[in-house]
Amino acid sequence: MNVGVIGAGSLGTALAQTIAQNVDEVILHLRRQSLADDINSTGFNSEYYPNVKLLDNISATCDLNDLKSCKIIFLSIPSSAFRTILDDLRSVVSKDTILVTTAKGIEYPSLKTMGNIIEEYFDDNYVSLSGPNFASEIVLNLPTVSNIASNNERNAETVKEVLSTNQFKVKVIDDVVGLEICGIIKNINAIANGICEGMNVNENARYGVLTKGFEDTIKIIESIGGNAATASEYCGFGDLVLTSTSFESRNHTLGMLYGQRLIVDEKASGIVFEGKNSIMAIKDICDNNGIESVIVDFVHDVIVGHALPKIAFRKLWAGIE
Helix, strand or coil: CCEECCCCCCCHHHHHHHHHCCCEEEEEEEEEEEHHHHHHHCEEEEECCCCCCCCCEEEEECCHHHCCCCCCEHHHHCHHHHHHHHHHHCCCCCCCCCEECCCCCEECCCEEEEHHHHHHCCCCCCEEEEECHHHHCCCCCCEEEEEEECCCHHHHHHHHHHHCCCCCEEEEEEHHHHHHHHHHHHHHHHHHHHHHHHHCCHHHHHHHHHHHHHHHHHHHHCCCCCCCHHHHHEEEHHHHHHHHHHCCCCHHHHCCCCCCCCCCCCCHHHHHHHHHHHHHHHHHHHHHCCCCCCCHHHHHHHHCCCCCCHHHHHHHHHHCC
């Protein structure tokens, strides 16, 4: 079996390294020919993992046509690039190709998840992957666990077989909606806890905020047709805690910068752009469904409304019960 991975960033490269243990060839698609040539000639992705030798059955390309032989294609690209890639893929892949999304983003203002966008171009048989997964640990083959979900049970099992190793564990769940929404909301919780840490809010309060964020996650998932139990899965609780407490989390770091009232160059920082879209989208989902979330309001006030963090926190704390 040949498997394609579109996106040679940190996660795409790490997943390629994992998948390569189970298949004949992994074709890693990226945009820049110079980097593709470098990977093929040296076996290293010098931009992301200069000290990690990639397995020999990983090859890089800039031509989507090279993915025609792939039974499965992982989409490890930013949400902003999804529509362009999917439009290009329509003329390349067969109807039997399984698409796997790893992006934890949401389109604004349409409020469509990456899976929803795939449905526009293909069908609803895609697979979604999400969990407490730092790419820097996956690429080193360190113990990791993740969830996948699909409306097609056979596709989910096929993807599980391709991903699973002794170190990388995969659990299939049957809630695509909940899994994708968990991946979005956890970033908002990570920003919220980062803001609190940047303000030097005491630990008792910070973990109270984390608990409230978990409760709000359940409410939001249920409001849009997901399963409340998904919030307790690896893609829910596990990912929420990891990204809310680790200094390796970009969204946690973003929150800390805002909590310290440091100026962030939004044009130069893709994470701010992605984070704002997620915040505005989840805020709209809450408003549309009559959900009160003091955590979502807190992050929206600080990141989108540019409220002073201390004032926003007083409002947040007044709503904690």
